[in-house]
Amino acid sequence: MTKKQAVIIGAGPAGLTAAYELLKRTDIHPIVIEQDGEVGGISRTVNFKGNRIDIGGHRFFSRSERVMNWWLNILPLEESASGSFAIHYQNKQKTIIAEESDPTPNSDPNPYPNSNSHSDSTDRVMLVRKRKSRIYFQRKFFDYPVRLNLRTVRNLGLARMVRIGFSYLKSAFLPIRPETNLEEFFINRFGRELYETFFHSYTEKVWGVPCREITAEWGAQRIKGLSIGKALLHTVTKLFRGKGNIAQKGTETSLIEQFLYPRLGPGQMWEAVADKVREMGGEILTGYRASRLLTEGKGIRAVAAVSQLSGVVREIKADYVFSTMPVRDLMRAMEPPVPEPINDVSEGLQYRDFLTVGLLLKNMQVKDKKGGLISDNWIYIQDPGVSLGRIQVFNNWSPFMVRNPEYVWLGLEYFCNEGDALWRMTDDELIRLGREELTKVGMASGDAFVDGVVVRMPKAYPAYFGTYGEFGRIREYLDSFENLFPIGRNGMHRYNNQDHSMLTAMTAVDNIVEGRKDRENIWAVNTEEDYHERTGREG
16 A cells, blocks of 8 residues: 655744654655755754854743653753753643653653654753843833833833823723724733833834734734733742743743753754654655645645756645645645635735844943843844844854854844845845944944844745735635645744744644544634643643
8 A cells, every 4th residue: 555645845843843743643654845955944043154043033932841842852951951850830840851851741652752863962952041032222221021120110210100000001991992903902901101112113113014004813822911910920920939940831921031942043953853854754855846736626636846956846646735835825836726716815915024134243332230241132122213123142042153152143133025125135235234223222333343144034924914804715715625734834824933833733743643624723723822721732
């Protein structure tokens, strides 16, 4: 009997997770198609002369115990965290034995045996890192998320704090109903004054449209229950909580204080997973683009992949198809063509693109209290006078991300639309812009510059405007194909984190193993704050 095979479009977190899960839990042979020459997608690590760039920043933290175990099965904890290591979350405690991998819960037999072939590599490990993100506003630092502490009061001034307090009370007692857009979402949770101070400018930089034109669903997915009230509660409870938590599952994601991180950046995780997939017999075709999905009745019978190098087309039989490609591209690749009303919705989907300008500096003008390098992972630039949106300090994600520890290695993040003026700038022009804007906001002087590079990431953010309000029609059409599983961020046109993208892949494989036909549980990932408890599944 011919072995069944799955075609997986994309070798990012969702695609590689699907391939790994299929090999561990089924007899289905996965063939992964990746048009880039490397794996990891937006979670890959870019190496520039030994200095590594994490595109967009990827904290390895999840409320899902299943995902946490999965990561640690691939990359064990660093040697300094050897022995018994306790993590606390969601009123539960789990002990990790650093020398061995933990089994995945709710699985019998265990589909994740300790098969980490990289445990003897000192490079392929997870570090435990402290999280620190701040807002840079009027050349002053504020906690992110905003905390109601003495520093905030001192930096903003008493008059503005009073306005913020009354504005918040107004929103708490007289919230905007119905809540239809992102601006109303922010105002209801923080009050108009705080929204205008800390959220308005940055959010519109990210999306390039007014907040009132973005659906409230984006806030519900990315910020969930965070508010002034929860920020204040977090500040108080922090005083009474013990140290040592690396997976605070009961904590809002934006408030986590420790996270796991691969020694050489997130791409190291997906390079290791790709190695495992190949070792177990899976195929990964890099440099191929999925050009056509050949449909037949209620299924996809084959995927045509064209070599980016030779132009040769390979038609691959598909018993199952997992797609992480942008929905708009997927619909264009369908053959025969999709119905016109569905195509109209698909063509109206919007994306936001992303640039990282890597700058290697001798030093920064802003210092910590001891005169050394600031300890931030991210700095949010709340200044409408510059295009710069956010800065990563790669030294603080992992000290191994920078070749020379005497230098400061920054990632300046810009949000744009593919083809606009910012996107069309040359690399030299963008590096010059980054240097000028760092100087303008008072973070670094121009003569500190050593070297630079630009990384472009199209379709980094599926947008919650355009025809997104009609996306249900696309979902219904995609669900009509019995062997098609849209997964991941772009595959579902949903602003998922890395762990959510992985969970969509895991859930899709669960459905195949269990013979479940509907896709409701896949689409439900990251739509409800209590998703994992509501479904009775730990991720």
